[in-house]
Amino acid sequence: MAEQLSELKRIAIVPALNEEQTVGRVVDEIRAFDPGFDIVVVDDGSVDRTAGVAADRGAHVLRLPFNLGIGGAMQTGYRFAFEHGYDVAVQVDGDGQHDPTQLPTILAPVLSGEADLCVGSRFTGSGQFRSSFVRRIGIKIFARIVSLVVRQKLTDTTSGFRAVNRRGIALFAADYPHDYPEVEATVMSVKHKLRLIEVPVEMRERGGGSSSITAVRSVYYMAKVLLAIFVGLFRRYAVPVEEEHR
Amino acid sequence: MTPLPVSIAAAVASFVLLVVVFELIRSRRLRERYALLWLLTGVVLLALSLWRGGLNTIAGWFGVETYPPAILGAVGALFILVVLLHYSTVISRLSDQNTILAQRLALLEQQLREG
Numbered sequence: 128m129a130e131q132l133s134e135l136k137r138i139a140i141v142p143a144l145n146e147e148q149t150v151g152r153v154v155d156e157i158r159a160f161d162p163g164f165d166i167v168v169v170d171d172g173s174v175d176r177t178a179g180v181a182a183d184r185g186a187h188v189l190r191l192p193f194n195l196g197i198g199g200a201m202q203t204g205y206r207f208a209f210e211h212g213y214d215v216a217v218q219v220d221g222d223g224q225h226d227p228t229q230l231p232t233i234l235a236p237v238l239s240g241e242a243d244l245c246v247g248s249r250f251t252g253s254g255q256f257r258s259s260f261v262r263r264i265g266i267k268i269f270a271r272i273v274s275l276v277v278r279q280k281l282t283d284t285t286s287g288f289r290a291v292n293r294r295g296i297a298l299f300a301a302d303y304p305h306d307y308p309e310v311e312a313t314v315m316s317v318k319h320k321l322r323l324i325e326v327p328v329e330m331r332e333r334g335g336g337s338s339s340i341t342a343v344r345s346v347y348y349m350a351k352v353l354l355a356i357f358v359g360l361f362r363r364y365a366v367p368v369e370e371e372h373r
Numbered sequence: 374m375t376p377l378p379v380s381i382a383a384a385v386a387s388f389v390l391l392v393v394v395f396e397l398i399r400s401r402r403l404r405e406r407y408a409l410l411w412l413l414t415g416v417v418l419l420a421l422s423l424w425r426g427g428l429n430t431i432a433g434w435f436g437v438e439t440y441p442p443a444i445l446g447a448v449g450a451l452f453i454l455v456v457l458l459h460y461s462t463v464i465s466r467l468s469d470q471n472t473i474l475a476q477r478l479a480l481l482e483q484q485l486r487e488g
Binding site: 192361 | 395398399404405406408409412469470473474477
């Protein structure tokens with residue numbers, strides 16, 4: 128039941144915080160890859176011209192009145208996608224580290240109906256990924272733990288380069304983790320019986336801005352996410368109803 | 374030396390605290406970010422109640438010779454102080470955000486009425 132991308136209502140969700148340097152290029156690149164993609168930039172309380180730049184390039188802009196954190200920002204994008212009846216959504220960071228020419232790679236398993244959620248991994252394939260030692264270790268630890276919890280081998284659960292179908296959009300619109308959401312969203316989607324596939328992608332160096340995870344915060348980050356995963360083991364999960372909103 | 378009944382009672386109380394916090398997170402009535410301090414409180418108090426020699430040693434550092442379990446109360450009070458201070462910062466942030474929301478709403482309403 129492979130579907131043609133061109134027949135689907137599709138949207139790119141671009142979370143951005145103080146990314147006026149890069150967000151315009153990201154919007155242009157997504158459009159260059161496929162002009163049929165609607166683009167919604169979620170401005171998570173930027174103090175620079177992020178929202179203005181995005182609007183000038185013709186993206187929809189959701190401007191949050193104050194910083195909600197990446198989780199709250201992403202969910203805003205998913206709510207928009209859900210309310211407007213999109214069939215497919217991709218997440219592309221506003222900092223330029225995700226290369227829109229790689230979109231076909233993460234979209235393929237979703238379009239072919241093999242997966243409800245597809246995550247682009249920096250580690251499974253040819254792509255080189257340079258990062259600090261501590262961060263790489265953290266990413267590896269999460270990959271191990273999450274692989275155990277979801278009983279599926281995963282290599283990069285912190286990646287925010289993702290594609291989801293309507294089921295995924297509905298789930299994430301209704302419920303999305305706070306603070307540092309990628310790892311938890313991965314676990315949550317599998318618990319909700321969504322099918323997850325990871326594909327190798329190449330990522331670029333960040334184009335501007337700075338990572339939302341500073342060294343000081345990483346301990347809190349690890350503790351919070353590990354706690355969430357642990358407690359999540361004891362929750363019961365409903366399988367999302369597949370209502371339609373068209 | 375810490376009397377055994379005091380150790381047992383303190384251990385049970387901290388264990389109950391941990392279980393309650395866990396259940397609150399599980400049922401989604403408490404967010405992880407606000408639970409971490411409580412969990413730390415519970416774990417430290419539990420450790421001090423079970424590790425009786427340690428409690429005596431720590432009491433010794435502070436010159437508490439007569440009744441070491443007083444340290445349990447002091448540690449508990451310290452954590453409660455930290456949690457309360459944390460809440461004050463949270464409330465301040467929420468109230469700032471509330472102001473911003475009210476202002477945005479007023480601007481939106483004005484646009485709707487006059488637009």
